[in-house]
Amino acid sequence: MESSRVLGLVVLAEEGINATVAGERGAVDVLKTYVEAHFGEVRFKDSVSEMCPFHRVSVDIRREIVASKNDGLPLPPGDDHHLSPSEWHAMLAGPNPKTVIDTRNRYETQLGMFEGAVDPDLKSFGDWGGYLDRAEIPRDQPVMIYCTGGIRCEKAIFELRSRGFEEVYQLRDGILGYLEQFPEGKYRGECFVFDDRVALDAHLNPTTKAGICPGCGLPATNKFDCAWCGSVCFCCDDCRPVWEGVCSKTCRDRIRRHGCPTA
Numbered sequence: 549m550e551s552s553r554v555l556g557l558v559v560l561a562e563e564g565i566n567a568t569v570a571g572e573r574g575a576v577d578v579l580k581t582y583v584e585a586h587f588g589e590v591r592f593k594d595s596v597s598e599m600c601p602f603h604r605v606s607v608d609i610r611r612e613i614v615a616s617k618n619d620g621l622p623l624p625p626g627d628d629h630h631l632s633p634s635e636w637h638a639m640l641a642g643p644n645p646k647t648v649i650d651t652r653n654r655y656e657t658q659l660g661m662f663e664g665a666v667d668p669d670l671k672s673f674g675d676w677g678g679y680l681d682r683a684e685i686p687r688d689q690p691v692m693i694y695c696t697g698g699i700r701c702e703k704a705i706f707e708l709r710s711r712g713f714e715e716v717y718q719l720r721d722g723i724l725g726y727l728e729q730f731p732e733g734k735y736r737g738e739c740f741v742f743d744d745r746v747a748l749d750a751h752l753n754p755t756t757k758a759g760i761c762p763g764c765g766l767p768a769t770n771k772f773d774c775a776w777c778g779s780v781c782f783c784c785d786d787c788r789p790v791w792e793g794v795c796s797k798t799c800r801d802r803i804r805r806h807g808c809p810t811a
Contacts, residue, residue: 554579555602556743559613565590566613566699568743570600593697593724595752601743614700616674616707629705630720633729636692639717640664640734645689651676651704652695652740655766659747659758660723660737662694673700677707687713694719694726696739727752740767762796763787774799775808 549555549569554576556569565587569576584590631639639646640662648665650657657667668679685691691713693701701718708716719726723739731750738747738755746767747755759782761768768784774795781795794800 549579549605552578555600555605557602558605558607559610560607561610561613563613568602568741570597570602570743591721593721593728595724595748597745597754599744599754601741601745601754603744614673614703616676616703629717630698631692631717632720633726636694636717636719636726637730637733639690639692645686646692647685647689648692648694649685650695651693651700656696656740659740659767659769660735662723663734663736665694673704676704680707680711685713690715690717692717692719695722696741697722697724724748724752758782761787761791762794762800763791776800776803 549558552571552575554569554571556567558567558569559565565583567583569579571579580590580592640648648662650661650665650667651673652670653672654667654669657669661667666683668676668683670676670679691708693704693708693716695701695704698719698721701722705716705718721728723735726733727735727739727748727750731752735750738749738758740747740758745754746760747758749755749757757771758767758769759771759780760766761782761784764784764787766784768782768787770783770785770788770792772781772783772792773779774781775793776799777795779795783791791800794803
């Protein structure tokens with residue numbers, strides 16, 4: 549991968565493979581062909597970025613693709629109550645009652661969610677089962693779950709089923725697949741992604757409204773210019789008292805030593 553300038557993260561586990569990579573289109577196409585030759589048919593989701601959102605190649609071998617606190621959670625052999633983006637959109641717009649739940653972490657939901665969705669306020673996906681044990685989710689109407697690209701929902705649906713929920717649906721290809729077809733649909737805000745783009749807007753373009761907070765490393769929307777180097781940067785509400793006005797520890801330390809530069 550690195551020799552062809554395809555960079556990113558590949559996660560391997562007994563239950564499958566998950567990867568997010570970037571490179572020139574021809575090089576990525578070669579990688580896709582290689583992956584399908586070894587793993588069979590794979591669902592790929594493409595987006596375009598003017599800059600490479602990765603700095604290196606990482607191949608991780610893990611026990612699970614998505615970490616959970618339930619060792620007995622299997623992955624389904626095929627589609628398990630998946631709704632296509634068009635089916636999901638129609639069900640959201642329909643008059644029948646339904647419960648829509650976001651299975652992502654709280655720092656992701658702060659940037660955007662589906663209209664009317666429930667935010668479980670998860671610190672990590674491992675907290676999903678505990679949330680279901682506490683939540684009073686109606687059992688007399690469908691439950692619809694979604695995540696960024698669909699991977700987390702493959703496990704989240706089993707947790708629901710194990711607690712007696714029978715009519716459960718998941719969004720195939722997640723938010724990213726939905727926005728590809730319905731950029732002006734029912735999703736509100738932007739979608740966090742785990743790379744240097746930080747988030748994608750409704751048209752799958754890299755965000756201009758959010759960045760990574762230098763204090764906690766989580767996405768933030770408070771935007772300002774660094775008092776030392778002038779670069780555009782962001783900080784979250786919690787870190788604002790310490791980090792507003794500087795983009796990094798380096799710039800913060802330089803201001804402490806030399807004061808803010810004058811124009």
